[in-house]
Amino acid sequence: MLEDGATPAGTGESPTAQSPNSKSRYSKHIILTTYPGQSGIDPVPLEWGAPDAKSRGPVIVSRSGPLLKRRNAMGAHGGSYSIYNALAIAAGHLDPNFRPDFRNSQPTFKFPWQPAWADKTKIVSMDPYGHDIVNQFREELEAGWDIRPTMAVTRANMKLAEIGEAVRDGELKVDGNIVVDSSGEVRVTKVAVEPVWYLPGVAERFGMDEGTLRRSLFEHTGGSYPELITRPDLKVFLPPIGGLTVYIFGPPERVSDEKVKLALRIHDECNGSDVFQSDICTCRPYLAFGIREAIREAQNGGSGVVIYFRKEGRALGEVIKYLVYNARKRGGDTADKYFRRTENIAGVRDMRFQALMPDILHWLGIKKIDRMLSMSNMKYDAIVNSGIPILERIPIPDHMLPSDSRVEIDAKINAGYFTTGKQYTMEELSAVRGRGWEKWEDVSGLFAVYGVESGF
Numbered sequence: 001m002l003e004d005g006a007t008p009a010g011t012g013e014s015p016t017a018q019s020p021n022s023k024s025r026y027s028k029h030i031i032l033t034t035y036p037g038q039s040g041i042d043p044v045p046l047e048w049g050a051p052d053a054k055s056r057g058p059v060i061v062s063r064s065g066p067l068l069k070r071r072n073a074m075g076a077h078g079g080s081y082s083i084y085n086a087l088a089i090a091a092g093h094l095d096p097n098f099r100p101d102f103r104n105s106q107p108t109f110k111f112p113w114q115p116a117w118a119d120k121t122k123i124v125s126m127d128p129y130g131h132d133i134v135n136q137f138r139e140e141l142e143a144g145w146d147i148r149p150t151m152a153v154t155r156a157n158m159k160l161a162e163i164g165e166a167v168r169d170g171e172l173k174v175d176g177n178i179v180v181d182s183s184g185e186v187r188v189t190k191v192a193v194e195p196v197w198y199l200p201g202v203a204e205r206f207g208m209d210e211g212t213l214r215r216s217l218f219e220h221t222g223g224s225y226p227e228l229i230t231r232p233d234l235k236v237f238l239p240p241i242g243g244l245t246v247y248i249f250g251p252p253e254r255v256s257d258e259k260v261k262l263a264l265r266i267h268d269e270c271n272g273s274d275v276f277q278s279d280i281c282t283c284r285p286y287l288a289f290g291i292r293e294a295i296r297e298a299q300n301g302g303s304g305v306v307i308y309f310r311k312e313g314r315a316l317g318e319v320i321k322y323l324v325y326n327a328r329k330r331g332g333d334t335a336d337k338y339f340r341r342t343e344n345i346a347g348v349r350d351m352r353f354q355a356l357m358p359d360i361l362h363w364l365g366i367k368k369i370d371r372m373l374s375m376s377n378m379k380y381d382a383i384v385n386s387g388i389p390i391l392e393r394i395p396i397p398d399h400m401l402p403s404d405s406r407v408e409i410d411a412k413i414n415a416g417y418f419t420t421g422k423q424y425t426m427e428e429l430s431a432v433r434g435r436g437w438e439k440w441e442d443v444s445g446l447f448a449v450y451g452v453e454s455g456f
């Protein structure tokens with residue numbers, strides 16, 4: 001059980017630099033970091049890959065009171081929202097010792113245990129028991145331990161314009177269960193997942209050593225997590241990044257049923273297209289196509305799954321993305337230069353690194369994918385190399401491509417994206433040109449300033 005005493009002594013402490021007027025809800029010493037041999041440091045055992053939740057142990061990141069010494073993981077809950085949590089505490093809106101009341105929050109569907117949950121090579125970027133914390137660690141929660149779910153399972157109705165159109169056009173039927181009515185309202189089971197990284201496993205996926213991974217995470221987050229360096233005994237890190245959401249159409253128990261067909265789309269966030277329907281890329285149309293086909297498969301007695309990853313703009317973010325858009329539009333937007341524009345500004349063409357993506361498929365118990373609604377060779381390779389065969393790959397139909405998206409899709413096809421259609425040469429790509437900004441009054445002078453080729 002937990003011991004009392006919230007102010008561990010020893011190395012790693014530093015006097016605070018508080019102004020005399022500032023009211024603090026913290027003790028007068030900041031604990032900058034901890035060390036494995038430090039007095040009182042006694043992490044709750046956490047054995048990644050153990051056969052069940054109880055023998056695996058709970059993931060504890062809280063620095064609250066005595067838990068500071070008993071934590072077995074680094075980082076904070078909430079992914080990128082952990083910063084808002086800190087802000088809420090600083091602003092006095094949230095008690096730092098708040099404990100949630102989880103009554104009635106349990107999953108709407110009990111996902112069956114899968115062998116991958118106990119395989120420390122198959123799942124390294126999420127807690128396979130993250131949805132079942134309240135059930136598995138009830139006693140610890142009642143004793144006041146701060147243990148939080150990192151996954152949640154719910155159900156909902158959703159309505160997408162494209163699905164409504166598909167129902168009107170007779171491409172999807174109303175079955176009263178999956179597609180509820182003629183307006184295209186659809187029932188869905190959703191699973192939200194926050195990232196929980198088992199660092200040795202993450203390092204192995206990328207073929208790097210754990211020390212390099214830890215050092216890089218420490219250095220390039222402004223030194224935010226010093227225990228990445230000082231606590232090699234802590235193997236689990238909750239990174240401040242976005243997670244993913246699984247959308248399941250049809251009965252969720254069918255997802256892991258090998259006997260029925262599975263249609264799957266892995267979709268990486270593109271807010272400008274997904275939500276606001278920008279016409280510069282294929283994201284929203286492919287997402288809508290993926291949802292339509294997932295629903296269709298479920299209606300045919302199979303299962304349909306769409307997994308939405310928070311990796312905006314190839315995990316480069318919208319600022320980089322818009323800088324690249326500008327460079328494209330001002331530099332003559334042709335498909336042969338598409339990737340170079342991104343590399344010029346971001347240094348790489350893509351930071352999504354699909355190596356961790358298949359974890360969720362293994363968690364769901366997916367053993368094969370009958371219809372993969374994606375053209376990405378990176379996603380395909382990651383899934384197949386993780387041991388899940390893909391039987392058929394389905395490109396987005398040409399008639400669904402938005403007007404200004406040819407530059408992107410043709411460049412991707414040239415770079416190895418799957419297609420059943422034409423694969424363009426670099427020479428042909430130089431003739432695939434996106435819409436310029438000619439009709440925007442403010443840009444008439446810009447081409448003169450930057451020059452058409454402008455060095456991008």
Ligand SMILES: [Zn+2]
Binds near residue numbers: 282
């Ligand atoms: Zn997009």
